[in-house]
Amino acid sequence: MEYSKQKSTKKICYFLDTDENASPFDINMAYDAGFDVVVPYNNMTADKVPKLVQDAIFSRKPNASTAFFIGGEDTKEADKITKKVLDSFVSPFECPVIVDPRGSHTTASAIIAKIIKTAQAHDINDLSGRKMVILGATGPVGEIGAIISARLKCNTIITSRRKQYIKDLARDLNKKAGDDASEIIGAVGITDDDKIQLLKDADIICSVAKAGIEMISKELLEKLQSKKIVVDINLVPPYGIYGLKPNYDNKEIYPGIFGIGALAIGNLKSKIEKSMLKEASNSRGKKIFNYKNAFDIAKKLLKIN
């Protein structure tokens, strides 16, 4: 029997996930964006990377369509994995690397882009110097949201229930955001009294805590002074901000307070991720796809600067 020689044209995505089960969300997204094969690796750690990456790249032509996608809840390990993947490439066997642990880069990009679009609808064309408070910001989405916010020069406050953790996190995020960014400040936000002090003069509030946790109650909402944009990304009731339903998009939920809900964010997030994965699947050579590309894509999709 004669076999025809197959060209190495298949688009292959190696999905390195720190979680016990690689996320089906991202696997589906990668297929839908045009990868022919997605190979998930669970419980991924940085020490396993070099052998795996080099087996993947040396078995194909240098310009073959091979990509690595880094996912998972453990963002610190995901950072180490990303660095190891890049360090394991041997020229000219280099590939695109997509970084989006727990959807953080694409979701945070969607949040900030929607805020800009909403602000523009209220004649606010520049967010620099505006106060943005990110409630429950110690998860992957909050971390990247804080970096993008600081790079836009917003006065950025991130909150947690853990005093030392949020201080340490703010220090790490300031390093990642870079010298040109405004300073990210960590604060404790547990009680309504804590929160009102942080929120009363905020221009923008994002609730990005764990699903099913109400971060702004009816009583707290009523104490906020008006003229604010508020965002909630929690799709599981009770929602993160009282009165803000998932499908709301620039809807006045209280006099002067305009809300963007989890579905409005989620719809944009999915488009961003699909577009970023598609671009990565058509790229060759070493290129990192992270929140910087995701935010550019988000702005293009919403036709904003």
Ligand SMILES: NC(=O)c1ccc[n+]([C@@H]2O[C@H](COP(=O)([O-])OP(=O)(O)OC[C@H]3O[C@@H](n4cnc5c(N)ncnc54)[C@H](OP(=O)(O)O)[C@@H]3O)[C@@H](O)[C@H]2O)c1
């Ligand atoms: N709409 C979308 O498209 C979309 C996409 C991705 C994710 N999400 C949603 O985004 C949210 C954040 O996800 P994530 O993975 O970044 O974060 P996460 O790890 O689920 O949670 C973030 C933080 O919430 C805080 N938290 C947990 N329980 C709390 C409680 N009882 N009271 C107050 N704070 C509490 C914790 O902070 P401290 O312990 O430091 O206080 C935790 O680090 C989730 O609701 C997720 O479902 C939405």
